[in-house]
Amino acid sequence: MPSKKSNDPTLVFLGTDGADCTPRVGCLCEICTEAHKKAGRCARNGPSVFLTGADLLFDTPEDVAHSLEREDIHHVYSLVYSHWHPDHTLGRRVLEQLNLNLRKRTKTIADLWLPAWVRDDFRKRLGLEDHFQFFEKMGIVKIHELGEGEPTKLGNTTVKAFRMTQPGLASYLVHQGKKRIVLALDEIKDWNPGSELMEPDVLVLETGWFERDKQGEQIIPTGHWIRESEASFEETLELVQKINPRAAIATHIEELNGRSYADYLELEKKYREYRLRFAYDGLRISISEEYSDVEPEPRDKNKNRFRERGTLT
DSSP: OOOTTOOSOEEEEEEOOOSSOBSOTTOOSHHHHHHHHHOGGGOBOSSEEEETTTTEEEOOOTTHHHHHHHTTOOOOOEEEOSOOOHHHHTTTTHHHHHHEETTTTEEOOEEEEEEHHHHHHHTTSTTHHHHHHHHHHHTSEEEEEEOTTOOEEETTEEEEEEEOSSTTOEEEEEEETTEEEEEEOSOOTTOOOOGGGSSOSEEEEEOOBOSBOTTSOBSSOTTOHHHHHSOBHHHHHHHHHHHOOSEEEEEOOOGGGOOOHHHHHHHHHHTGGGTEEEOOTTOEEEOOGGGOOSOOOOOOTTSOOBOTTSBBO
């Protein structure tokens, strides 16, 4: 696994939970109790990913400042959003901490790249547009609007945004050298990705909900709206199979699932043919070609090409 000080382009999973964090406030269940005692890979912050090299941040959950500090990340030059939901946007004031230092009399500007359809929601939800315009007046943010499939060059990295089936959602295609990374960080229900998003080197997507907990009890009540609007874990597996990446990484792992870090390791073994790994906070995946120690082979749906050291080969 690449170190925190590595200069190679790396995908850093800052937080891997969903709407709730683990441990959940006020919860004394087995999963949350373990997270309290052990922390580390048993605890999860809100959903966010960072790409080093481009210094590109995907989403700002409420605790993103703590996640950035934990990973020794002190500069964010570019920021994109998957959608407007609170668990992905309410930590946006982190930009004030990153870009404005009154004691040192310093100020920097972060580029905010918003797909047009995501920005439409920002204008209507949670005061997001007004807040970012306020940041722009402060001189710490520059807002840019993106069209679907429009390439944006961030140093050696190219980013494209694509609509998803759920309203206001964006998936991203990142080109880093010869590597291709697809990120669909939430709301993948009924998603039908286009040909440009097929067979990437890395696919990052939400985990989805589970029908039953470890004791066999139903988790989501029959008839609940989540069943109609959110993807199940089985639907996530179907998408992985359809997109056929060299490596798939599941994130947005809800505390509601009632599963521990060890449980997800067991699921990785069970679904090995999907080349699937469950993310944890602090997971780092190198996407630099310098980390390739074997020549790429043709994709084989029955072979897991993801190495335990967290490196794509």
